[in-house]
Amino acid sequence: RKEVEQDPGPFNVPEGATVAFNCTYSNSASQSFFWYRQDCRKEPKLLMSVYSSGNEDGRFTAQLNRASQYISLLIRDSKLSDSATYLCVVNRGGYQKVTFGTGTKLQVIP
Amino acid sequence: DAGVIQSPRHEVTEMGQEVTLRCKPISGHDYLFWYRQTMMRGLELLIYFNNNVPIDDSGMPEDRFSAKMPNASFSTLKIQPSEPRDSAVYFCASSSQGTQYFGPGTRLLVL
Numbered sequence: 001r002k003e004v005e006q007d008p009g010p011f012n013v014p015e016g017a018t019v020a021f022n023c024t025y026s027n028s029a030s031q032s033f034f035w036y037r038q039d040c041r042k043e044p045k046l047l048m049s050v051y052s053s054g055n056e057d058g059r060f061t062a063q064l065n066r067a068s069q070y071i072s073l074l075i076r077d078s079k080l081s082d083s084a085t086y087l088c089v090v091n092r093g094g095y096q097k098v099t100f101g102t103g104t105k106l107q108v109i110p
Numbered sequence: 111d112a113g114v115i116q117s118p119r120h121e122v123t124e125m126g127q128e129v130t131l132r133c134k135p136i137s138g139h140d141y142l143f144w145y146r147q148t149m150m151r152g153l154e155l156l157i158y159f160n161n162n163v164p165i166d167d168s169g170m171p172e173d174r175f176s177a178k179m180p181n182a183s184f185s186t187l188k189i190q191p192s193e194p195r196d197s198a199v200y201f202c203a204s205s206s207q208g209t210q211y212f213g214p215g216t217r218l219l220v221l
Contacts, residue, residue: 032165032208036177044153087153095154095165096141102152 001026004090006101014109017078021104023088024070033064033071034089038103046086047073078108112136114213116202122219128190131216134183135204143210144177144187145201153201159185192220 006023014048025033032087033050047057050062050071061074071090088101115134119134122131143158143217157167162179174193179185189196197220203210 034209043214045212046209049209091208096143096158096160096208097155098210099155100153 003027003099004088004101006088006104008104010105010107012030012107012109013078015078017108018074018076019078019106020072020074021086021088021106021110022070022072023101023104024068025088025099026069027090027091028066028069030090032098033058033062033092034098035062035071035073036087036089036100038085038087040084044100049101063081075106078106080108080110082106114202116200116213116216118216120196120212120217120219121192122191122221125193126191127220128188128199129192129196129218129220131187131200131202131218133187133202133213135185135202136206137183139204139206139211140182141202141205141210142179142185143205144185145189145203147199147201147215148197150179156187179203190217192218194220196220 004025018080035047036044037047038044048057050064054063063072085103086107087103089098091098117132126171140161146154155175156169159179177187196219199215199217201212201215203212
């Protein structure tokens with residue numbers, strides 16, 4: 001089993017739609033979780049951290065389910081500019097070493 | 111403040127040649143990471159440094175790859191000799207409190 005698994009997609013959704021991505025991780029000791037966004041031919045950039053209680057940043061909501069070992073990202077009112085690959089990232093407590101998922105590709109269509 | 115700087119941005123070389131990739135981390139960051147990204151394998155951690163000291167190089171594919179960090183503001187990743195399967199995008203990232211900031215990457219093509 002991979003350390004971090006994501007549905008590669010692509011997810012093709014119309015503008016204004018709500019879309020959700022899940023990511024599962026295998027190490028129950030993992031303590032820090034992030035979502036990164038990567039545009040085509042660009043570097044990954046931090047979208048948001050994922051906190052135990054769940055957190056929201058505008059149209060984006062991240063949640064963590066430790067019991068089932070998955071994190072999720074919800075995007076409401078999708079914009080064309082949200083088209084990108086979304087990478088799930090998991091590290092371990094005091095360690096800086098992280099594992100990236102292979103990413104979920106989102107295409108928002110007019 | 112400038113972000114992570116990488117050079118060159120593109121590199122085309124022939125099999126067997128030595129390739130050196132360069133990275134300047136964000137000032138004040140004490141961690142530096144080298145990643146490789148391919149379509150097949152995604153983003154893979156090759157090696158990371160803390161305060162210029164290599165901490166984990168378990169991701170370095172083989173002896174042809176080496177990385178150094180002679181000071182807090184500079185690191186290199188060297189491939190010698192290069193092979194076509196080394197073709198990928200190589201990213202450098204730096205961090206200080208967990209969040210990693212990536213450079214624009216070096217696109218390497220080995221013919």
